[in-house]
Amino acid sequence: MRSLTIASSGMLAQQLNVDVISNNIANMNTTGFKRQRAEFQDMLYQTLERMGVSSSDQNTLIPTGIQVGSGVRTASVYRIMGQGNVQPTENPYDLAVEGRGFFRVRMPTGETAYTRSGAFALNAGGELVTADGYAVEPGITIPDGTVLVTVNPQGQVLARLAGQTTDTNVGQLDLAAFANEAGLDAQGSNLFLATAASGAAQTGTPGSTGFGAVRQGYLELSNVNAVQEITSLITAQRAYEMNSKVITVSDEMLQMTARLSRS
Amino acid sequence: MDNSLLVGLTAQMTLRRNMEIISNNIANVSTSGFKREAPVFEQLLVPVEAADASLREVSFVRDWGVVRDMSAGAMLQTGSQLDVSVQGEGFLVVRTEAGERFTRDGHLKLDAQRRIVTADGHPVLSDGGEVTIPPGESDVSIAADGTISTQLGAIGKFRVVTVPSHTLRKEGSNLYASDAPPSPATGARIVQGAIERSNVEPVVEMTKMIEVMRAYQSSTEILNATDDLIRKAMQRLGEVKV
Numbered sequence: 430m431r432s433l434t435i436a437s438s439g440m441l442a443q444q445l446n447v448d449v450i451s452n453n454i455a456n457m458n459t460t461g462f463k464r465q466r467a468e469f470q471d472m473l474y475q476t477l478e479r480m481g482v483s484s485s486d487q488n489t490l491i492p493t494g495i496q497v498g499s500g501v502r503t504a505s506v507y508r509i510m511g512q513g514n515v516q517p518t519e520n521p522y523d524l525a526v527e528g529r530g531f532f533r534v535r536m537p538t539g540e541t542a543y544t545r546s547g548a549f550a551l552n553a554g555g556e557l558v559t560a561d562g563y564a565v566e567p568g569i570t571i572p573d574g575t576v577l578v579t580v581n582p583q584g585q586v587l588a589r590l591a592g593q594t595t596d597t598n599v600g601q602l603d604l605a606a607f608a609n610e611a612g613l614d615a616q617g618s619n620l621f622l623a624t625a626a627s628g629a630a631q632t633g634t635p636g637s638t639g640f641g642a643v644r645q646g647y648l649e650l651s652n653v654n655a656v657q658e659i660t661s662l663i664t665a666q667r668a669y670e671m672n673s674k675v676i677t678v679s680d681e682m683l684q685m686t687a688r689l690s691r692s
Numbered sequence: 693m694d695n696s697l698l699v700g701l702t703a704q705m706t707l708r709r710n711m712e713i714i715s716n717n718i719a720n721v722s723t724s725g726f727k728r729e730a731p732v733f734e735q736l737l738v739p740v741e742a743a744d745a746s747l748r749e750v751s752f753v754r755d756w757g758v759v760r761d762m763s764a765g766a767m768l769q770t771g772s773q774l775d776v777s778v779q780g781e782g783f784l785v786v787r788t789e790a791g792e793r794f795t796r797d798g799h800l801k802l803d804a805q806r807r808i809v810t811a812d813g814h815p816v817l818s819d820g821g822e823v824t825i826p827p828g829e830s831d832v833s834i835a836a837d838g839t840i841s842t843q844l845g846a847i848g849k850f851r852v853v854t855v856p857s858h859t860l861r862k863e864g865s866n867l868y869a870s871d872a873p874p875s876p877a878t879g880a881r882i883v884q885g886a887i888e889r890s891n892v893e894p895v896v897e898m899t900k901m902i903e904v905m906r907a908y909q910s911s912t913e914i915l916n917a918t919d920d921l922i923r924k925a926m927q928r929l930g931e932v933k934v
Contacts, residue, residue, distance in 0.1 A: 430708065439719030446722060466770060468799050468811060468887075469723040471716070473864040477709075478757070493732065494759030494863045496862055497709065498716035501723055504811040504865070505799070511771035529831070606830040609802040609844075611772050625804035639831040639843050669719045671894055675715040678905050682711065685912040686704070689768035689919070 431497065432679045438500030439672035442469050445503055446665040453653045454662075461619050462545030462651035463508045466660075470504040496673035513652035514685075515644060521558065521578045522549040525649040528604060528641020530604030533566040533632070534559055534620060536574040544607050545629065545649055546619035557586075561618055569600035582642035584635035604640045695740060695750045696918045702752040703911040707757055707904050708732055712930035714901050717892045724763065725777075725796030725866050726890035728897075732757045762857055765891035767883065773832050774800040776806065777888040782880030785817040786810055786867060792817070794855055794874070796888055797866035808840070812865055834884040852877040864911040 449467045456462040477495040490599030515525045526532070531543035542563070549565060550560045557569040571578055577589035577596075584602035588596075589650050605611065612626030623630050636642040700844065708733050711781035720726040736752040767777060783794035793814070800816055803809045808816050808823040815822040818840065826833060838850035853874035860868045915921035 431712045432708075435712065439715070439721070442719070442722065450917050467722075469720070470797070471720050471723050471862065471864055472812065472865045473724055474821070475863045476861065479861075480714075493759055493858060494779060494861065495731070495755060495758050496729075497712050498729075498862065498864070500716060504814040505801075506801070507772070509772050516893055525872040559753050601772050608806065608825045608830045608832060611774065612801050615760070625800050628806055628825070628830070631828055635749055650926075667894065668718075671718050671721070674738075674898065674903065678901055679711065679715070679904060682708070682908050685909060686727070689788065689912060689915055 430679045430683060432675055432688045434576055435498070435500040436675035436679070438472065438502065439675070442503060443669040443672065445506070447662065448660055449506055450665060453658050454655070457653045457655060458649055459651050460500045460514065460548050461649050462653065463510050463545065464651070464653045465508050467506045467539065468504045469501050470588045472499045472502050474498050481546050481642055486529060507611040508613065508615065509652070511652045513649045515647045516650055517646060518648050519646050521645060522551065523547060523646055523648045524549060524580060525644045525647040526604060526635070526641040527644055529634065530606050530633070530640045531621065533603070533605050535564045535566050537563065540614060540622065542620040542622055543613065544619050544621065548648055566604070567600065567603065569602065571599060578645055580645040582636050582644065584643045602635065602643060603608045604635050605632050606639055606641065607631070613685070697744065697915060699750065699752055700911045700915040700918065703755065704908060706731070706753050706755045707908045711901070711904050713758065714904065715899050717897050718894070721890055721892045721894055722891050723866065724887050726892065727756050727759050728890070730761070731755050732759055734863045743864065760857070760860070763773045763891055765889040768887045768889050769885060770887050773884050774802070775885055775887050776800065776834055777883050778852060778880050779883055780877070781854055782877030782879040783855065783868065783875070785851045785853055786814045787817055787822070788814045788867070793863060793867040793869055794853065794860070795866050795868065799887055817851050819851060820848050824932070828846045828916055834882055836881045836883070851884060852880045852930060889925045
């Protein structure tokens with residue numbers, strides 16, 4: 430019976446759905462994490478009776494036809510790049526982007542990665558780096574003897590040196606934006622790489638048109654909404670259950686047929 | 693006598709097909725833009741020879757078509773820039789290798805040439821053909837009438853069309869095909885950042901599934917009873933002594 434394989438494709442799809450939801454819940458407290466969503470498509474249809482064929486010599490047409498589908502498949506699992514909540518931390522090197530845009534990070538391989546997680550720190554050389562020690566692009570070095578660091582919403586990094594009354598501009602942070610953020614390739618560690626689907630990065634000054642502003646002393650939390658995830662989890666679980674019910678019923682129908690020839 | 697076996701058989705065949713359609717609906721409960729389907733049955737009268745006029749017709753059952761419930765599914769806010777959903781009657785137009793296809797699944801993305809494509813990579817068409825986001829532009833916004841614009845201005849307008857529903861056939865991958873020419877949709881609105889969910893009602897499908905199972909069971913009973921009858925007749929006839 431076709432309904433057995435149809436229902437098993439449904440169970441597989443819901444299993445993946447639960448995988449995606451559980452990853453979202455696991456990363457509920459990951460800085461700059463963006464939740465994912467599984468997207469499904471129906472599979473091929475078998476046309477048993479074509480619509481629009483004539484049903485008599487009087488040119489009457491069959492209006493609907495018979496098409497039987499063959500189940501469901503996963504089309505994509507994509508990321509939803511909505512803004513997460515912003516939490517104050519009072520750490521001068523914690524930066525959050527309010528609005529669109531990613532910080533650029535230079536990977537050890539020389540590639541440029543993109544991140545929404547602005548939990549930065551200084552390395553031994555006074556360079557601004559991520560939690561993994563990767564340098565933030567464009568490179569910013571805080572000089573020795575700095576007593577106060579200010580990052581303004583436009584991304585200018587200002588350092589107040591000891592004994593001075595005015596700030597010195599030590600660098601300008603920029604942000605990268607993508608035409609299709611959902612197409613970015615997640616690398617783990619809160620990092621993303623640009624792909625053909627995301628389009629090439631467009632860099633710009635924070636706060637200019639199309640780019641968000643930088644907030645110093647804040648971190649962007651994940652955009653996972655616990656209530657929404659739990660609701661989707663329940664829906665996915667129920668859908669899984671229903672598909673397994675379809676298998677049970679199909680099995681019972683087959684059993685009834687098998688019992689026909691009992692004598 | 694043979695007729696009741698055949699009637700039971702036609703009932704089982706159509707019930708199986710009904711079950712396949714129900715299970716496809718249930719499997720696609722999370723498929724964006726999916727429209728549920730239901731089979732239509734009809735009585736098929738077959739004349740037979742009988743002395744009594746009222747017994748001269750036997751009614752078989754036959755599946756005659758599949759109807760598609762084109763009502764809208766619930767709107768799911770995703771906040772993704774390239775997720776669009778069509779509110780009201782209308783389809784987005786997609787260009788595939790086999791020609792123009794129609795879809796209600798608005799989960800779109802950019803391909804390597806920066807064209808707006810579906811999850812499978814088929815370009816979504818605007819009034820002027822494929823839509824390409826020029827390099828250097830990233831802030832895509834899509835208006836209610838389907839106009840696509842970036843920070844530098846409008847690029848195009850999604851074609852939203854209606855197709856006579858009886859000509860639509862499903863092709864899988866959330867695509868519909870039709871032999872009839874599409875006409876521009878009048879009452880449709882495009883919503884950016886939302887996806888239309890499947891319109892399958894799980895409760896309805898489960899109830900229908902139980903109904904199908906019970907009907908299948910009772911037609912099995914008919915077959916069993918007929919079988920018993922034939923067997924008993926043969927036994928009794930064998931006992932007759934001349």
